[in-house]
Amino acid sequence: MKPAAFSYHRAHDVADAVGLLxxxxxxxxxxxxxxxxxxxxxxxxxxxxxxxxxxxxxxxRRLPAMTALGADDAGALRIGALVTHHAVETAVLDxxxxxxxxxxxxVGHLPIRSRGTVAGSLVHGDATAxxxxxxxxxxxxxxxxxxxxxxxxxxxxxxxxxYATAVExxxxxxxxxxxxxxxxxxxxxFARRYGxxxxxxxxxxxxxxxxxxxxxxxxxxxxxxxxxxxxxxxxVLAAGGVPGRELxxxxxxxxxxxxxPPADAAATAGYRRRLTRHLVADGLRxxxxxxxxxxxxxxxxxxxVAS
Numbered sequence: 082m083k084p085a086a087f088s089y090h091r092a093h094d095v096a097d098a099v100g101l102l103x104x105x106x107x108x109x110x111x112x113x114x115x116x117x118x119x120x121x122x123x124x125x126x127x128x129x130x131x132x133x134x135x136x137x138x139x140x141x142r143r144l145p146a147m148t149a150l151g152a153d154d155a156g157a158l159r160i161g162a163l164v165t166h167h168a169v170e171t172a173v174l175d176x177x178x179x180x181x182x183x184x185x186x187x188v189g190h191l192p193i194r195s196r197g198t199v200a201g202s203l204v205h206g207d208a209t210a211x212x213x214x215x216x217x218x219x220x221x222x223x224x225x226x227x228x229x230x231x232x233x234x235x236x237x238x239x240x241x242x243x244y245a246t247a248v249e250x251x252x253x254x255x256x257x258x259x260x261x262x263x264x265x266x267x268x269x270x271f272a273r274r275y276g277x278x279x280x281x282x283x284x285x286x287x288x289x290x291x292x293x294x295x296x297x298x299x300x301x302x303x304x305x306x307x308x309x310x311x312x313x314x315x316x317v318l319a320a321g322g323v324p325g326r327e328l329x330x331x332x333x334x335x336x337x338x339x340x341x342p343p344a345d346a347a348a349t350a351g352y353r354r355r356l357t358r359h360l361v362a363d364g365l366r367x368x369x370x371x372x373x374x375x376x377x378x379x380x381x382x383x384x385x386v387a388s
Contacts, residue, residue, distance in 0.1 A: 084125035088134045092141065095226050095253055101136045103228050103251040110134040114253065116163060119189070119197035120205045138163070138253070147255065157222075158259040162200035170194060177262025178219065179371075184211050184268040184284070190276045200254040203239070206246040207278070209302040211268060213240060214284040217300045217310055218268075220261035227252035240307035263298075265289055267367035269360050270302075273347075279303055280348050281356040283336075285364040287324065294324050297368075299332065299361055304342035304353055313339040314361065324369045333362035 088110065092098035098114070105112035110133035113121060124130040141147045147163040150172055158178045160169065170185035188194050188202075188211055202212040203223060215221070216236035223234040227249055234247045241247060248254060263286035270282030281303035288296040297318035302308040314336035322328040342353035370377045 084122075085128060085131045087125075087132055089137065090134060091137045091139075094141065094144065095255060098136055098138055098141070098253045099226055099228060099251060102253070105134045105136070106250045112136055112250065114138055114201075114204070116201040117165065117197040118201075119193050120201065120207070149256075153258065155260075156262075160199050160257045160259070162198065162254045162256055164199050166194035166197050166199065166202075167191065169199065175262065176264045176371075178259055180218075180263060180266035180268060180284075180286075181215060181259070184215060187211050187268065187270050187279070187282070193276075199257060203257065204246055204248050204254055206240055206244045206307070208240075208243070208305065208307050209270070209279040209282050210308075211270075211282065211284075213308045214268060214282060214300045214302050216257070216259075217308055218261075218266060218284040218286055218298055219259040219263055222258040222260060223248070223254055224256045224258065225249075225252040225254050231255075242306040245307075265368045265371050267364045267371070269364045269367065271356050271360060281342075281353050281360060283357065283360040283364045285361060285368050287318070287365065287368045289324070292324070294318055294322050294328060296321075297332075297365075299336055301336060301340060301357055301361070304340040304357060309340075311336045311339050311361075324365075329362045329365040329369075332365060333358045336361045 090101050092101055102112050112134040113132040115135045115137045142163050147161045149161045150164050150168060153159045166185050166188045169181055172182055174182050185194060199212055202210050221236040223239055225232045225248060228251050239247050266286035268284040270279035272279045284300040286298045287294055299311045299314040300308055301311055314332045317332045317335045337354045337358035340357055342350045344350045
């Protein structure tokens with residue numbers, strides 16, 4: 082299929098993009114930003130999305146802030162809106178944020194990772210998108226510019242449902258700050274084929290003190306209209322314990338019992354629950370294997386930990 086008719090506009094800086102979006106929105110054109118286009122263009126081709134206008138922000142790549150990737154003065158990791166998945170995948174990150182690079186192998190195929198952008202994925206708001214889960218895991222702040230000026234959107238307030246986010250139609254995302262380092266973290270998922278959209282995915286982290294679990298986070302995608310933290314599973318981690326099969330199994334059981342996944346053409350609700358259990362347990366095992374300095378503890382057999 083071909084996309085419905087639309088007008089095309091190129092933005093030359095952030096203020097220009099905001100102005101174009103505001104004017105087009107006021108005219109009733111339902112504008113969308115075109116960055117990497119890896120999600121938007123297929124949806125337009127299938128007429129699942131029918132924006133009346135596209136605002137191309139590709140020229141903004143010449144602005145250093147839009148493609149910057151590194152720590153800021155507060156110790157957070159700041160990623161410019163037009164940084165690609167592959168740029169993160171190949172970056173040397175602080176161990177506290179290294180899970181971001183490791184997680185990129187789950188994002189489509191290399192051509193998609195080379196074109197798709199971090200901000201584009203977050204604004205698209207797919208419930209199984211890796212960046213959406215990671216933003217919740219690492220306390221992401223989505224930084225935008227709009228007609229009313231700059232705004233910070235906490236990840237906890239970002240995702241409103243199926244492909245719906247807190248970013249206003251006239252706003253442009255300029256960067257994302259990840260403010261919660263998690264050296265013991267992992268993301269894992271299941272899809273029918275490598276590169277397909279995940280049926281269920283899970284991002285987890287462990288807070289350790291002298292090799293004992295003190296707390297942690299569990300975020301699951303594919304079980305609700307938006308990615309969700311699972312407080313019932315996090316409560317098991319907060320109770321503490323020795324990391325291993327027993328604790329990780331209990332956390333995974335709590336997560337599977339807490340979610341209320343949909344049934345659709347991809348999977349039954351029961352299958353999604355079983356995937357939730359497996360992926361949470363496996364993610365916790367992988368998170369435990371991270372020593373905190375970027376190295377791994379060893380094989381599963383050596384550690385006696387399994388999902």
